[in-house]
Amino acid sequence: MGVTLLVPDAAANITPDASDAGLRHVLHALPGVDQVGAEARAAMLASRSIKNEAKRTAIDLAISMVDLTTLEGADTPGKVQAMCAKALHPDPADDLVPPVAAVCVYGDMAGIARAVVGDRLHVAAVATAFPSGRAALEVKLADTAAAIERGADEIDMVIDRGAFLTGDYGTVFEQIAKVKQACGDAHLKVILETGELRTLDNVRRASWLAMAAGADFIKTSTGKISPAATMPVTLVMLEAVRDWHQRTGRRIGVKPAGGIRTAKDAIRYLVMVQEVAGPEWLTPDLFRFGASSLLNDLLLQRQRMATGNYSGPDYVSHD
């Protein structure tokens, strides 16, 4: 399988085969990431102070970027239906609150979700033997096809971290490319599971690998591994999509998932999106939050700004 990649530090394009050696050549030519420097940059961005009108705008934007998620073994149709209802009308008392971007469920629940949200929201399904990614390729493809058949228009796949860590980049590439093929018109989000990749160098390489193989979004985590999304990891992924756009003209989305629970955190991420990738990424088409409890905190903060008083947990719905 041939693929065109751009070596980041040279003007020349190269066309390696998707063999381990060809991909290694490209991925290991990417600049390294200094962990301490990246963390310092993320911390500086986190110190931005977003007040008043900016905060109101940011909260609504953040709500519209939420992939409201339930990914439990104990999920039932009732639970999924309740979540979908909330996704459509996050605050029943306030019609001005925008809907979230999508609901995110296991593939077998995609049909239940689609029945509730209709075409008003995206339905994202996790696939490819989520969360471990440990299954035969045929199983992963079947998993993907089944979710799409049930109405998912976004697929959140996991990469084979074992293959990545062992340097078997060809396998990772091939699986992403085949899943992308199986997706058809559905958007593909590629979960890197950065908590298992451990280093920011790996995050950068995995981001480029996923983009090269056809990802529409790169996503940090399954939410099942700690640490999940962090500011420094998301920073490196935002740098990757920025640089990819500069070289290919194509904008890839970013989705931090897991661990983002407060409005304050969400706003910090938005600041980072704006200052690192650019304001063009401040849209649900290019940035999402994979979260469940975040939405309620966004709503509480929204109520607090609307009424001037602090709200309480009894004034938002719990599913």
Added chain:
Amino acid sequence: MSLEYAPAPESTDVVDIKAHYGLFIDGEFVEPIDGTTFTTINPATEGVLAEVSEAGPQDVARAVRAATTAHTRTWARMPGRERSKYLFRIARLIQERARELAVLETLDSGKPIRESRDVDIPLVAAHFFYYAGWADKLEHAGLGTSIRPYGVAAQIIPWNFPLMMLAWKIAPALATGNTVVLKPAETTPLTALAFADICQQADLPAGVVNILTGDGTTGRNLVEHPDVDKVAFTGSTEVGRAIQRAVAGTQKGLTLELGGKAANIVFDDAPIDEAIEGIVNGIFFNQGQVCCAGSRLLVQESVADQVTEALTQRLRTLRLGDPLDKNTDIGAVNSAAQHARITEYITAGENEGARRWTAPCAIPERGWWIAPTVFTEVSTAHRIAREEIFGPVLAVLTFRTPDEAVAKANNSPYGLSAGIWSEKGSRTLWMAQRLRAGVVWANTFNRFDPASPFGGFKESGFGREGGRHGLSAYIRSEVV
């Protein structure tokens, strides 16, 4: 869409600026005997903040006398463990009043509140904590067993890090048993005067710390006073030279922390994104008014275009404006004089044929501002590549090999700091060994810590501040 940050100004309610300040001598605020007054201005608004006293020769004599008496009668006799506790008290008081001091510093100097709050003031407290712990351990510092302070230290500090420079001077001097007469810069006296109040709150014995406000004349009178035993100066190389001449032939100890023209060297294997941050922090921190600023960017030719492009993209996100706004990255330059000096260099750079790029920032109507400026196509012979500008102006030069990078970096009368950006450890260490600079930041820049010695080679001065080495600046060395 884009997220417009609403103004987020830090409240000034925490500061209480008096209309007039006297001199702090012998534990009290007193009016000058033969001095006059001057005003200190907020460089972001050009508004007057306060009227401050200018110490005359008799005031200098009075302060030196108070310091001498305090030294012989109190401070030098006091056991180190007791001196130590005074320094700990001061450190705690600084922490307690951190917000007030940060706002005051920003009002008086023009630096962004983000920096005074997150960098300057925490480092001030940390410096006192660090040297507090040394006061009763001096014989273990590896500087000999008979530790003798100089006596009275005359200390003159600049306007770029007013309270931090005060801490760097006063903390080691007091820890080693010296008493001090300190003169803050005439454009930034307010935090030093607040520090005088902190000395009172700490019940520091009278005369141990004396603060004389004034200009260069006051400073010269202080340096030349015959009862001064030690002079410590941070500021321009030009004034440092004059001070070194003034103390020639006397028994006075001298340490100087002067100018710089640091090379920030980026190799093609650098962690580029972090290097960009390091370049930005290196030259735009405190509007570039930093003696160790990375004002010369030396970038390997193979990545020069990539780095310059990424840098200018990054600079577009810098926010210039109200220094009190928590989101401001670039504050006001310190004075009209400094503004004129920087502007003159920018003109010189253009006239010499370098290519100027200026960040697209809206410049406020009042106050003194310089938008981040980058010069490319700079030759090593250009003034902007050789002279210290002390402003947000970066000169970009290129190199091809590590040898060339070292040669270009060292080709300067200065030698204060340098930066190296590379993921190759062996080359980084090879470079660090060859750079004639007192501080070498590898894959970072403009980091400071009380435990880390700071100071220069060559015309950047001599002596170190910070760390164990910083003690020797205040201990009379017995050389046989």
Added chain:
Amino acid sequence: MDTRVDVRKTYKLFINGAFPRSESGRTYPVSDAKGRFWANASLASRKDARDAVLAARGAQPGWAGATAYNRGQVLYRVAEMLEGRRAQFEDEVARSEGISSRKASGIVDAAIDRWVWYAGWSDKFAQVSGSSNPVAGPYFNFSVPVPTGVVAAIAPQDSALLGLVSVVAPIIVTGNTSVVVASQERPLPAVTLAEVLATSDLPGGVVNILTGDPAEVGPWLAGHADVNALDLTGVTDDGVSTQMQVAAADTITRVLADVTADWTIDPGLGRLRAFTEITTVWHPQGV
């Protein structure tokens, strides 16, 4: 009966490992302590000083780049060579300083031992003078002493050998190179020491020895922009000392003055510190 006529030595300068006469062609008569003519020494000029600085600068990177172990070996070699020629030094010290040969012998002992003492510091000074600094952040931070560069020294006027050795050895052991103006009245042991240095594996230019008038060449050395530090130990005239310190300020040259000249006591580390800079290196610690 025939008396053999001895072959006398021409005392010259020591620059860049060679023994040139002063470029000025000047000499001055040197007497022994009893005032009897002994020899003509070269009277160094400002151009000789300039040449010496050039030689010292040229030798500096290589000498500083040698391993500390290697520099220690070279200094120890100097001690060995000095030991081998001790009779000559005893004679010259006795004649120069007007002391008994027994006393002179003790001084030569001390001078040899001082080389040995400083030789041992070559690979230890950085350990006691450097540090690893526990900064409040994820950085490895260390400080190391590095040589200041070229050091110009005015050697002690009284102690022609021991004083000279006590000044030169601490300058060079850390990797500096030097230009030394020998005792004006008692320069001959210095020139003989140069012969020892020339045969001790010491690279040419690391030590350059001038004979002559400190008041004449001193200010040129002090004002020389390529001299990094001054050692004024041997300057006896306060006016000259001040003049040199003022000249030094032009390029912020480091100055060692106000020295207690007692060559019999433990020298301590003051001289090593005076001619070293501290470089502090920061590096992040991360994965």
